[in-house]
Amino acid sequence: MHKVGDVILGGLFEVHYSSVFPELTFTSKPHQPSCQGFDPPGFRHAMTMAFAIDEINRNSNLLTNVTLGYSLYDNCATLGIGFSAALSLASGREERFPLQETCLGTPPVLGIVGDPFSTFSIATSNVLGLFRLPIVSYFATCSCLNDRQRFPSFFRTIPSDAFQVHAMIQILKWFGWTWAGLLVSDDDYGLHAARSFQSDLAQSSGGCLAYLEVLPWGNDSKEYKRIVDMMKKSTARVVIVFAHQMHMIQLMQEVVKQNVTGLQWIASEAWTLIDGLQTPAFMPYLGGTLGIAIRHGQITGLRDFLLKIHPDQNHNSDYENSMVNQFWEHTFQCRFAPPPAGWMEARGVLCTGDEDLEDVETEFLDVSNLRPEYNIYKAVYALAYALDDMMQCVPGRGPFSRRSCATLQRLEPWQLMYYLEKVNFTTPFGDQVSFDENGDALPNYDIMNWKWLPNGRTKVHSVGVVKKSAFKGEELTLDEDRIYWNFNSKKPPRSVCSESCPPGTRMARKKGQPVCCFDCIPCSEGKFSNQTDSMECTRCPEDFWSSPQRDQCVPKKTEFLSYHEPLGICLTTASLLGTFICAFVLGIFTYHRSTPMVRANNSELSFLLLVSLKLCFLCSLLFIGRPRLWTCQLRHAAFGISFVLCVSCILVKTMVVLAVFKASKPGGGTNLKWFGAMQQRGTVLVLTCIQAAICTAWIVTASPVPHKNTQYHNDKIVYECVVGSTVGFAVLLSYIGLLAILSFLLAFLARNLPDNFNEAKLITFSMLIFCAVWVAFVPAYVNSPGKYADAVEVFAILASSFGLLVALFGPKCYIILLRPERNTKKAIMGRGTIKG
DSSP, X not given: OEEOOSEEEEEEEOSEEEEEOOOOOSSSOOOOOEEEEEOHHHHHHHHHHHHHHHHHHTOTTSSTTOOEXXXXXXXXXXXXXXXXXXXXXXXXXXXXXXXXXXXXXXOSOSEEEOOSSHHHHHHHHHHHGGGTOOXXXXXXXXXXXXXXXXXXXXXXXXXXXXXXXXXXXXXXXXXXXXXXXXXXXXXXXXXXXXXXXXXXXXXXXXOEEEEEEEEXXXXXXXXXXXXXXXXXXXXXXXXXXXXXXXXXXXXXXXXXXXXXXXXXXXXXTTTTTOGGGOSTTTHHHHTTOEEEEEOOBOOTTHHHHHHTOOTTGGGSSSOOHHHHHHHHHHHHTOBOSSOOTTHHHHHOOBOOSOOOGGGSOOGGGOOTTBSHHHHHHHHHHHHHHHHHHHHTOOTTSOSSXXXXXXXXXXXXXXXXXXXXXXXXXXXXXXXXXXXXXXXXXXXEEEEEEEEEOTTSOEEEEEEEEEEEETTTEXXXXXXXXXXXXXXXXXXXXXOOSSOOOOTTEEEEEOTTSOTTOEEEEEOOTTEEOOSTTOSSOEEOOTTEEEOTTSSSEEXXXXXXXOTTSHHHHHHHHHHHHHHHHHHHHHHHHHHTTTSHHHHTTOHHHHHHHHHHHHHHHHHGGGGSSSOOHHHHHHHHHHHHHHHHHHHHHHHXXXXXXXXXXXXXXXXXXGGGGGGSHHXXXXXXXXXXXXXXXXXXXXXXXXXXXXXXXXXXXXXXXEEEEEOSXXXXXHHHHHHHHHHHHHHHHHHHHTTTSOGGGTHHHHHHHHHHHHHHHHHHHHHHHHTOOTHHHHHHHHHHHHHHHHHHHHHHHHHHHIIIIIOGGGSSHHHHHHTTOOOO
């Protein structure tokens, strides 16, 4: 079909869906192939381009003083015919157009709208791209056409399969479907979609393909049976199909045969709106299908234009009448004269040309759901706007060499392509049209849903939109309340290889299986994961530990010898009890200080010993409670000094006992002058000051400090005092031990003195207890963790203090309180005892 004009635009459409090639005998000139199977939608596509050009010519604001014409060709769904048509458009070598005498002037066509098929577009673009002839396809979706090196002049108003793949992946992500099967046709359309899915699915949504199968061409029943068997056995509940109608029909025949139900189908735009699949036989299986469809649009005036199509119009216009006649014959089931022999009996009546299109039910006039037509409309307008922009060029400010502009008289296709790349306009329906660096328009799809109505009819309705804008990127909008689900639950199915790993676990891939197949491994102690499907568990901070569910970190429990726990309460009670007993004994001795028992017992050293014992009991309280810097520094100093004071008093008392015994012998009186009151106090002070010096040096050089120990327990923080210097602590204990051993040895030597010096036996017994306690303390302290080390030390302090208190003062208090008759000088002398 042709229409003359100042500028001609070409068009390639599928008006017939098959062709018959003549037999080649090589004995006569070959006949041209014949096209068969008239396709009304394809004819409407061609008429849409004619309408768009007619509308542009009537628009006074677009291409003023320029008339557009067209040259429309039928590709007959055959690559050879379509390719030949494209070359005819580009070269002008067509029998209806005489050859130009020169190669100057405007080319036969400045741009082509088409071809609808990806494979056809690849073939024509490979050749016409060499001449930079713009090709704007309305239906070729193969992502391979994005390659500007191979196809520099290819544009399209339909989104590429790459975006269709992204749209499907977004649908999978929306419903949480991470496990799906993919079926593709064995052509550029299907195979490129498969490559895109394999590369984009895991990156975009974390999903995987359970299987990928290529649907064969032709009726290969065994292969279709194998594919359906595999679908039936797979755990994937979602099946994505990038294929054509013929593939789906053969596939669904096998699905019905094997009664494979419970699948959620996702359709590519190639079969989303195909009526031939929406049959009562297929809908029990295909009901609820979600499909990608080309963006629908409205074209005002198109229906009125289609109604004007009439086989007689060639008498007063430039239409070629062959296609119109075929359309008329197909619509009214008639035939223009002269009919072939025998036709009247087989086919009906002759066409008169007076038939009315409005009197027949045909989808040809249904313009309520225009999709490919809307893309054709945008493609024609894109070329028109590019041409209009070129006509607005001001000489001297043009984009070409020497700032020149293109002229209509010497226009080159590559000049139009420059403006086509920059075209940007908005359709009356409100959609923006522009092309990116790959020649793709801003993608926009409708999401369709196949609804099976109770009366057995089928309704395919829109439930969402997926589009890409220059500012917001890709956006998916779904109205889930409108989606029909072909399941008993009326809810979307679950399609995962492995269920999501809850917080507290991490994913561990199953060996030899896709990344979507995994086991959920609980996080180890000290690690957590607070998100679903965590790949790794995160280690908790130092002062935190994982909860029992491993889904969060909680502060570690703190452990120290507390006043509030039973062990701390017992030790505190024992410490206060010992302090109270010391105070009580001190009170007794003070009250009875004038009695022979107290006076004969070296009362001054006894009072000092009781005070030191009281300090020993009280210093144990420094080991209880949360360790702080001052308690850590004071506890060992107080412990060391108070015990040295205590042991020093015992040592001096022992030495006095020995001195008194020697003084009782002839010539031994001179020894007592070295053990007077001043000498006793001085000795105790010097021995105590030595320990004080040791403690001072220890604190100054390597002070004990509080420390949070996490080594004993993973889930606890043990607060303890680090001694700072092990040498300092060892010297402190060694000095106490030295004095205790010295006291023990002196007392042991004096154990067999006469009865009036038998206090040496009490001292010997008390020192034996003292030494035994502290010898046992060392290994127990070293092997006790955390707060129990403090408890061992407190126990040793209390045990040794109680041992000294009971052994040294128990018998004396017994006599003072319970046997006062023995607390007399006469009784003491009568016993023949001398209390040093």
